[in-house]
Amino acid sequence: MTILLLAEHDNQSLKPDTGKALSAALAMGSNVDVLVAGAGCQAVAAAAAELMGVSKVLVADDATYGHQLPENLSKLIVDIAADYSHIVASASSVAKDCLPRVAALLDVAQVSEIVAVIDPETFVRPIYAGNALATVKSLDDTRVITVRASAFEQAAGGNNADVVALTQVIAPMSEWVSQALTESSRPELASAGIVVSGGRGVGSRENFALLEQLADKLGAALGASRAAVDAGYVPNDLQVGQTGKIVAPSLYIAVGISGAIQHLAGMKDSKVIVAINKDADAPIFQVADYGLTADLFEAIPELINLI
Amino acid sequence: MKILVPIKRVVDSNVKVRVMSDGSGVDASHLKMAINPFCEIAVEQAVRLKEAGVATEVVVVTVGGKPSQEQIRSAMALGADRGIQVEADDSLLPIDIAKCLAAVQQQEQAQLIILGKQSIDGDNNQTGQMLAALLDLPQACFASDVSISDNQLSVTREIDGGLQSLTMALPAIVTADLRLNEPRYAKLPDIMKAKRKPLDVLTLESIGVTLKSHQHLVSVSAPAVRQAGVMVSSVAELVEKLKHEAKVI
Numbered sequence: 001m002t003i004l005l006l007a008e009h010d011n012q013s014l015k016p017d018t019g020k021a022l023s024a025a026l027a028m029g030s031n032v033d034v035l036v037a038g039a040g041c042q043a044v045a046a047a048a049a050e051l052m053g054v055s056k057v058l059v060a061d062d063a064t065y066g067h068q069l070p071e072n073l074s075k076l077i078v079d080i081a082a083d084y085s086h087i088v089a090s091a092s093s094v095a096k097d098c099l100p101r102v103a104a105l106l107d108v109a110q111v112s113e114i115v116a117v118i119d120p121e122t123f124v125r126p127i128y129a130g131n132a133l134a135t136v137k138s139l140d141d142t143r144v145i146t147v148r149a150s151a152f153e154q155a156a157g158g159n160n161a162d163v164v165a166l167t168q169v170i171a172p173m174s175e176w177v178s179q180a181l182t183e184s185s186r187p188e189l190a191s192a193g194i195v196v197s198g199g200r201g202v203g204s205r206e207n208f209a210l211l212e213q214l215a216d217k218l219g220a221a222l223g224a225s226r227a228a229v230d231a232g233y234v235p236n237d238l239q240v241g242q243t244g245k246i247v248a249p250s251l252y253i254a255v256g257i258s259g260a261i262q263h264l265a266g267m268k269d270s271k272v273i274v275a276i277n278k279d280a281d282a283p284i285f286q287v288a289d290y291g292l293t294a295d296l297f298e299a300i301p302e303l304i305n306l307i
Numbered sequence: 308m309k310i311l312v313p314i315k316r317v318v319d320s321n322v323k324v325r326v327m328s329d330g331s332g333v334d335a336s337h338l339k340m341a342i343n344p345f346c347e348i349a350v351e352q353a354v355r356l357k358e359a360g361v362a363t364e365v366v367v368v369t370v371g372g373k374p375s376q377e378q379i380r381s382a383m384a385l386g387a388d389r390g391i392q393v394e395a396d397d398s399l400l401p402i403d404i405a406k407c408l409a410a411v412q413q414q415e416q417a418q419l420i421i422l423g424k425q426s427i428d429g430d431n432n433q434t435g436q437m438l439a440a441l442l443d444l445p446q447a448c449f450a451s452d453v454s455i456s457d458n459q460l461s462v463t464r465e466i467d468g469g470l471q472s473l474t475m476a477l478p479a480i481v482t483a484d485l486r487l488n489e490p491r492y493a494k495l496p497d498i499m500k501a502k503r504k505p506l507d508v509l510t511l512e513s514i515g516v517t518l519k520s521h522q523h524l525v526s527v528s529a530p531a532v533r534q535a536g537v538m539v540s541s542v543a544e545l546v547e548k549l550k551h552e553a554k555v556i
Contacts, residue, residue, distance in 0.1 A: 056555040069473075070448075071445055074440065093449065093467045096449075097436065097449075098400070098436075100433035100434075100435075100437045102440075103437065103440075104436070104441050108402070108521060109402045109521035110401070110402070112431045112432050112433060113430070118548045122525065125430075126430065127333070127428065127429055127430055127528070128318070128324045128430070131530070132324060133527065133529070135524065135525040135526045135528070136524055137523040137525050139520055139521055139523060140521055174447070174473050174474070174479075175445075176471070176472075176473060177461070177481045179471045179472070180469050180471075182469045190467075194555070194556070229404075230486075235469070236451075236465060236469065237469055243425075251553075258370050262320070268530075268533070271555070288536045289534070289553065290536055290537060290545055290549070291370055291536055291537070292538070292539050292540075292542065300361070302543075303546065307556055
């Protein structure tokens, strides 16, 4: 059984989640090829070839794949799918967009956001916003799977796999117009070791500066609840939860967040959870390892001073 | 133009579900059910496009058991013109649902299909993409803004790290993200009117869909419960515990 792993990248660098999805793929079988599809993505292919456990790296380097639009990417993957028993990717926005399309073209079901591999056909995945874990056995010949990266360890480096170029080019179906990415010097939310998150209780966009100071002091990523995003305090790609990012850092600090089930779905697998809230009855305290009932405007500056 | 909006009946998003003790699934038998929140946003978007004069008809469709007709009625109370129920088991996988929807689209020939990005029960986030693949149509998933002019669809999508804008020719498929719009509440007169709107019931045989077995649900279990935490009385104590007890900073 050979496994195809779709690399997650921005044409310049390979995202760490690819290494975590690789660990999941290696639990399904020992033979893993990585597909790097993009434009001007040779550096990404070189980085993928260094990951321990990769047999070979396939590179589809063409303007058609530059923005990894699902119409083109799915046809490329289906073209080479016959060689593979599993098609795997970390559950990034690109993979969530593309892999179901691949599955439907192959007439198979997809298993989304697995958190454990039981055997090459059986996987565990959360359902109902993480309130239940389903163990499912795939009966399809080709298994299309997305991986919740936060549930797996990063694969080691030091490999030197072959890099092979693919030449198929697919006619585009939709047109990319523009992209507006949030600029940030902080670590990426999904892979950060520490996350500082703010909710409605923070009160305003200006007040979020206080959390940014704390995040910078800790070298942490900044996150937010849906309430904070909807109120316009922060951009929506910082949202942690069922509909936003799923994170599992070693330390998650929730400030002014009540702890609705949709938010907990995105962070309850964090190693240590700290909650700072002035409402002693907030549900967040039920999952927090350390809770502090306090006004955040007094507690956060003091916290910044003490660490 | 016609807009087709597939919707799903799910456990209300505010209800915390319980895993059945025999591990066979989640006990949803006595829980409050509702339209999946993302589907509600899809219905709202379709109705707004109709109000703006872009669309002429909004058709909602669901694949599921008879009780899901309630959710079709709710969608019609929000402004959809008619409904279709494809009579099927409630436990169908997204690939099966997508096949049923593709068959309905062959009959309806809608110019635009708007779905929710995921249902909050299965959390799969697959059906819209699969439907697009089966129909060989372009897709715009996780949409936070949609506009249509000259048979061209322009969509802003929520992606990791920010926003992306795409244009594509119709017919096309859009899946709605949370921030696409704020769904309206149904008014009592509209709820009464919705009872008289047409609702067709189709069967898998009548739309020519045969399903195959893709997955076996081995078991459903409750996630591990977190150890109870401690309340600290001061910031100093918190920092002390994080440094020396949890050793995370």
